[in-house]
Amino acid sequence: MKIHEYQARDLLSRAGIAVPPARVVQTAAEARQAFIENGLARQVVKAQVFAGGRGKAGFVKLVDSADEAFKAAEFMLGNRMVSPQTGPDGIAVHRLLIAGAVDIAHEYYLGLVLDRARATASVIASAQGGVEIETVAHEHPEAIIKEPLHPALGLQPYQARNTAVALGFSGKQGQLFADMLLKLSAFFVRYDCSIAEINPLVITRDGRLLAIDAKVNFDDNALFRHPDILALKDDAETDPLEIRAAEANLNYIKLDGDIACLVNGAGLAMATMDVIQLHGGSPANFLDVGGGVKAEGAVEAFRILLADKKVKGVLVNIFGGIARCDLIAEALIQAGNEVGFTVPVVVRLEGTNVQQARDILAGAKKSLPTLQTATDLNDAAQKIVAATRSK
Ligand code: GDP
Ligand code: MN
DSSP, X not given: OBOOHHHHHHHHHHTTOOOOOEEEESXXXXXXXXXXXXXXXXXXXXXXXXXXXXXXXXXXXXXSSHHHHHHHHHHHHHSOBOOTTSOTTOBOOOOEEEEEOOOEEEEEEEEEEEETTTTEEEEEEESSOSTTHHHHXXXXXXXXXXXXXBTTTBSOHHHHHHHHHHTTOOHHHHHXXXXXXXXXXXXXXXTTEEEEEEEEEEEETTSOEEEOOOEEEEOGGGGGGOHHHHTTOOGGGSOHHHHHHHXXXXXXXXXXXXXXXXXXXXXXXXXXXXXXXXXXXXXSEEEEOOSXXXXXXXXXXXXXXXXXXXXXXXXXXXXXXSSOHHHHHHHHHHHHHHHOOOSOEEEEEEETTHHHHHHHHHHTTTTOTTEEEOSSHHHHHHHXXXXXXXX
């Protein structure tokens, strides 16, 4: 689960990490008012969206007057933000943060992430933080410091001090940094985070160490332990189709292509997307309907897939292991009759009772004229790409 920067700043601040004070607003008039109430000469207006790269996209702006705050807010609320972390259509901005600006002497990167290769959490830090961190990681991997946490004991004070030294901190600042890092790692573990990132962490011209951006994501499977975190969930930032899918227990992620896929099992869904791509198509979504596909699930899945107006065709790829192919075929026909197959649908079934399933589908061709069957995944991908191309 993702939360907004303003929520993350609040949590980090409560964990003892120094964060400049800020207010959240929803209109340009409120932004003007917040600037006045903050009472600081220079402030920063920041779009609150679940995507980074805001600075480069023009959605983080320093302002020196209430009027400038109003104008920046009007721009951000009235335009969609496009960054490398959004789709080409960008995302709408509904909330803004108005924070006291700081005089930056240097920007650092500090984060904790899950390191799957080491099977533990790891600190990631760099003295070259800020908006170019991806480039730094790519071109100068040696400038990125990693410090794995002991799985049971967590980050040890000596590791925090080593990280401080590696970043070039010394004296009082070194102590401040090590203290902040220990707090951040304790926060990461306590809240079952999947990422807790401060970029940039800054040293101000007057020598203070402050977090001026914060990105925190949580492990969905651990949210039951954190009702206070779950209460921060903002569904307005999630695609409505994704919310609907979650309610139906479908694992659905919308993508930018035009070939929808309905698959059982996450691995098979990934493979299906790859093979669509291999044959020149582009997947409109990831959808894992789970092992035991039932008629209700298939009907709702088709409703969700076909609600996406970009979709020109659907590839159904199901392995009948837990569920039997004949039952799946019947579920698909029911979905076709209830939802209406308005676009080409190619079905590839494999597994238990597959021959009966093929017979059932062959018998339904009259009532569902856009339905085709395929013998294997390559055949299915070629057929759906051809069917959607000719449209
Ligand atoms: P992101 O681009 O989405 O990661 O947004 P950030 O909150 O990290 O802001 C992007 C950049 O804007 C930072 O790296 C800073 O260089 C700059 N910035 C943000 N807040 C301040 C501030 O208070 N003062 C100054 N001088 N620059 C800031
Ligand atoms: Mn940032």
